Amino acid sequence: MAVYERTYHRYDGPMTTPRRRFLVVPRYALAGVMRSRAFVMFYLLCFLPPFAGLIAIYLRHNLSALKLLNVPLDRLREALPIDARFFAGGLSLQGFLAFVLAVVVAPALISPDLRNNGLALYLSRPFSRAEYVAGKLSVLALLISTITWIPGILLFLLQGYLEGAGWFVAQGRVLAALFAGSWVLIVSLSLLALAVSAWVKWKPVARIVLLILFFVMNGFGRVMEMALGTWWSELLSMRVVVETVWAGLFGLALPTGMPAAAAWAALVAGSLLCLGLLLRRVRAYEVVR
Amino acid sequence: MSPGALISGVSGVSGVPGVPGVAGVAGGAAAAGAASAAGAAYADERIVFDDVSKFYGEVLGVNRVRLSLPAGITGLVGPNGSGKTTLMNLMVGLLRPSRGTVRVLGMATDRPELLFRRVGYATQYDAFPPGLTGYQLIESLLRVHGYDPAQAAAMTWQALERVGMVEAAGRKVAAYSKGMRQRVKLAQAIAHRPSVLVLDEPLNGLDPMARAELIALLRELAAAGLYVVVSSHILHEVDLISDQVVMLNGGYVVAEGDIVEVRDEMDEQHPAQVLIRCDRPELLAARAFEQDHVVEARMLADRSGLLLRTRDAGRFYRMLNQVVIDQGLTVESVAPADADVEAVYQYLIDEPSGNGGRS
Numbered sequence: 001m002a003v004y005e006r007t008y009h010r011y012d013g014p015m016t017t018p019r020r021r022f023l024v025v026p027r028y029a030l031a032g033v034m035r036s037r038a039f040v041m042f043y044l045l046c047f048l049p050p051f052a053g054l055i056a057i058y059l060r061h062n063l064s065a066l067k068l069l070n071v072p073l074d075r076l077r078e079a080l081p082i083d084a085r086f087f088a089g090g091l092s093l094q095g096f097l098a099f100v101l102a103v104v105v106a107p108a109l110i111s112p113d114l115r116n117n118g119l120a121l122y123l124s125r126p127f128s129r130a131e132y133v134a135g136k137l138s139v140l141a142l143l144i145s146t147i148t149w150i151p152g153i154l155l156f157l158l159q160g161y162l163e164g165a166g167w168f169v170a171q172g173r174v175l176a177a178l179f180a181g182s183w184v185l186i187v188s189l190s191l192l193a194l195a196v197s198a199w200v201k202w203k204p205v206a207r208i209v210l211l212i213l214f215f216v217m218n219g220f221g222r223v224m225e226m227a228l229g230t231w232w233s234e235l236l237s238m239r240v241v242v243e244t245v246w247a248g249l250f251g252l253a254l255p256t257g258m259p260a261a262a263a264w265a266a267l268v269a270g271s272l273l274c275l276g277l278l279l280r281r282v283r284a285y286e287v288v289r
Numbered sequence: 290m291s292p293g294a295l296i297s298g299v300s301g302v303s304g305v306p307g308v309p310g311v312a313g314v315a316g317g318a319a320a321a322g323a324a325s326a327a328g329a330a331y332a333d334e335r336i337v338f339d340d341v342s343k344f345y346g347e348v349l350g351v352n353r354v355r356l357s358l359p360a361g362i363t364g365l366v367g368p369n370g371s372g373k374t375t376l377m378n379l380m381v382g383l384l385r386p387s388r389g390t391v392r393v394l395g396m397a398t399d400r401p402e403l404l405f406r407r408v409g410y411a412t413q414y415d416a417f418p419p420g421l422t423g424y425q426l427i428e429s430l431l432r433v434h435g436y437d438p439a440q441a442a443a444m445t446w447q448a449l450e451r452v453g454m455v456e457a458a459g460r461k462v463a464a465y466s467k468g469m470r471q472r473v474k475l476a477q478a479i480a481h482r483p484s485v486l487v488l489d490e491p492l493n494g495l496d497p498m499a500r501a502e503l504i505a506l507l508r509e510l511a512a513a514g515l516y517v518v519v520s521s522h523i524l525h526e527v528d529l530i531s532d533q534v535v536m537l538n539g540g541y542v543v544a545e546g547d548i549v550e551v552r553d554e555m556d557e558q559h560p561a562q563v564l565i566r567c568d569r570p571e572l573l574a575a576r577a578f579e580q581d582h583v584v585e586a587r588m589l590a591d592r593s594g595l596l597l598r599t600r601d602a603g604r605f606y607r608m609l610n611q612v613v614i615d616q617g618l619t620v621e622s623v624a625p626a627d628a629d630v631e632a633v634y635q636y637l638i639d640e641p642s643g644n645g646g647r648s
Contacts, residue, residue: 015435018402024432032420118416121477124381124409125433126402284383 021127025135026142033105033139042104043143046097050151053090056080057155061162082159084174087152088250091178092243094152095185098144099214105143106193107206109136114281115201123284133194133278140190149182177249184245188267191274192238198281214238231257235266242267333395335359336380336485336516341389343375349540350375354389356535356545358518362511364531365520366634371537373520374413377487380518381410393485394516405434409478413489413520415470417462423449423473424458427480434481448480449473452506467494471503485516492523504530524631536634548633559636560584561602562626565609566594568619576612580604596626 033039059065060082066073080086113119122132156175160168193210200206217236224233234240234256241263247253248260336358343350351372365373378384379391382398382405391398398404417426427448431441449455452472457465462473471491478486491507492500500523507530511517521527527534528548536544566589567573574586574595582601589596599605602625612618626632 013440014437016432016437018435021433021435024429028418028421028425028429035420112419113416116416116419117412117414118418120383120410120412120414121416121418121430122433123383123401124405124412125430126405126435127433128401284378 018126022131022135022138025122025132026139029109029136029139030142032108033143039104043101043147046094046101046147047151049090049093049097050147050155053086053151053155054158057082057159057162082163083171084177084250084252087156087174087178088181088246088252090155091148091152091181091185091246094148095242097147098185099189101143101147102140102189102193103207103210106140106190106210107197107200107203109139110194110197110278110282111201111203111206114198119282120284129279129282133275133282136194137187137190140193141186144186144189145182148185149179152178152182173251177246177251181246181249184249184267185242188238188242188271188274191271191278195274195277195281198278225256231262234258235262238270241270336394336518337390337392338376338379339390339392341379341386341391343379343384344387350384351379351537351540351542354542356542358516358535359533360511360514360516361532362507362517362519362530364527364534365518365537366524366527366534367537370539372540373537374489375540376535376537377410377489377518377520380485381405381408381487383410406481407484408487409481409483409485410487411474411478411489411491413493415467415474417470417473419463420461422459422461423454423465423469423476426462426473427477430477431480436481444480444482448476451479452476453502468496468499471495471499475503475506479510483515485518486510487518489520490522491519492521492526500526524634528631534633544633559627560598560600562632563597563599563602563605564594564622564624564626565597566621566623568621569616570595572616573609573612573618576608576616577605580608594621 059069059071060073060076060080063073066076113122119132123129153175156171156178160171192213196206196209196213200209218239221234221237221240224236225231235258240256240258243255244258244260244263245267247255248263254260336356338354338356341354342352349372354376365376367373375384379386379398380393382391382401385399393404393408396403396407418429421429424445428441428445431444432438434441436444446455446458449458452475454469454472454476457469462470465473471494475488475491478488488507491503495503504526507517507519511532519527519530531548533546534544534548535542565573570588570592574588574597577583577586577595577597577599580599582604583597583599585598587596588594597605606623609620609623613620
């Protein structure tokens with residue numbers, strides 16, 4: 001009978017809180033994304049619209065600058081009101097850029113781990129599939145946040161500061177809508193992009209699938225809507241669904257006949273479907289039949 | 290049958306204390322309680338599979354596995370698709386059994402927060418997140434475990450030092466050779482100082498020197514009290530390093546235990562082969578044929594000895610002693626010729642008429 005000395009002691013010191021551990025996943029993923037010069041260029045371009053918004057707000061409150069440019073204040077206020085439509089329009093533009101960003105980044109997040117059978121590396125730790133997905137999703141969430149609600153809220157705060165407390169109180173809903181609307185986009189878009197990344201191992205194909213899901217479904221929904229005269233087919237269009245939700249949040253007129261509740265239901269159902277597809281694929285092993 | 294070894298046809302039922310349904314029966318209620326407590330404590334010191342089956346839909350992974358693995362090195366042996374990786378994935382909780390229970394040192398495998406504090410796993414795949422250096426890989430996985438940055442850094446260097454990878458720590462894993470990848474895989478498995486180490490094909494692709502170093506490291510870890518479970522196709526190396534062997538075929542455990550004891554159990558169907566080098570092989574052959582347990586005795590080509598097959602190696606060795614004493618036979622060497630994993634594997638798995646396999 002063998003006698004074992006038990007000289008090998010396991011670590012029993014303090015540990016970090018489990019809720020923060022998923023943040024290890026985006027650390028190197030973000031570094032990998034930023035290694036691409038083309039992506040960095042695109043990412044910087046995404047800040048141009050908020051920068052344009054910043055200039056517009058600045059000009060509105062700088063009479064000497066307007067005089068210098070020979071633009072009457074009244075005409076500027078009429079042409080470019082800083083209200084819910086201004087911020088909703090900005091969010092819509094940034095939403096499109098966020099989609100392009102997701103098309104570029106997401107396919108490189110999960111598929112390489114699946115292709116290399118690398119999930120076991122993560123999942124043979126005190127680390128769940130949900131935490132793994134949260135870690136990957138946080139890469140997109142961080143990048144999209146920096147081009148949607150973070151600049152949007154900064155612009156809102158600047159406008160509120162320059163316009164005064166009355167405007168700030170009157171437009172309070174816009175602040176909440178900017179934040180909530182951005183997160184609606186972040187969650188739904190990220191889950192869709194990650195689900196595609198999990199099921200399509202080849203990155204270029206995953207990108208094409210995402211483009212098809214966005215543009216082709218959008219066009220198909222539009223054609224069906226025109227042919228059938230019903231808004232039901234517009235539920236296939238992610239753009240229409242998200243913009244309907246945003247319109248509801250900002251308190252603006254709905255873009256189509258689709259009720260906001262139907263858009264919310266479609267987004268929740270679609271996101272749950274993507275989450276289910278993701279968790280079905282994100283496993284530590286693969287059964288080869 | 291000796292208590293430490295088992296050859297099974299289909300069910301793979303072993304007389305293992307501490308395993309429900311298989312434990313020894315005690316006399317009264319008090320004795321039963323004491324026995325139960327002792328059995329539980331015993332099971333807490335082992336990796337226990339209790340009637341475990343795993344099916345992937347209609348595909349069989351493993352079926353009705355009953356095992357109780359002690360500390361030391363356990364070799365998992367079997368052909369492709371025999372269920373080795375499934376058994377390992379069940380052990381580390383990456384798979385849930387379709388039936389039965391798996392407990393690792395008393396812990397259920399569906400509690401990763403507890404289990405993975407004490408279990409280290411290296412898969413057979415070269416699976417690494419792209420773009421990371423060896424150091425970054427191990428450090429980030431330790432952070433996933435929950436170690437703070439300073440502790441994770443210290444433990445990373447310790448693990449890299451243990452596998453001899455300190456100098457290559459700053460290089461990208463993608464640029465590592467196969468041997469270096471195997472070592473960095475081992476490093477990530479031992480970095481958090483687990484009590485149980487599960488290694489799927491760790492010797493694959495290593496050159497002889499790297500293999501020898503890895504085997505030495507595994508021995509060192511086992512000697513320090515670790516439970517090391519290793520699967521491999523390289524049978525003679527499993528034979529060298531393992532304290533016990535589990536042989537799988539078609540999802541069933543066909544043999545388990547100390548390999549010599551397993552071999553002894555097979556004497557009836559596969560008589561043991563013994564190679565004897567001596568000065569008068571013809572005399573020994575004549576005496577051997579007087580024994581009913583000797584099946585065959587073949588003179589070596591250079592007439593320097595005999596290759597003999599017997600159904601009872603113990604009786605043969607006693608007879609050999611007697612011949613040496615009575616006849617003054619000079620024996621240069623006596624060695625079992627097929628008491629190793631390779632031979633047992635061949636008898637149980639390769640030969641269709643073997644005792645193992647599905648029936």
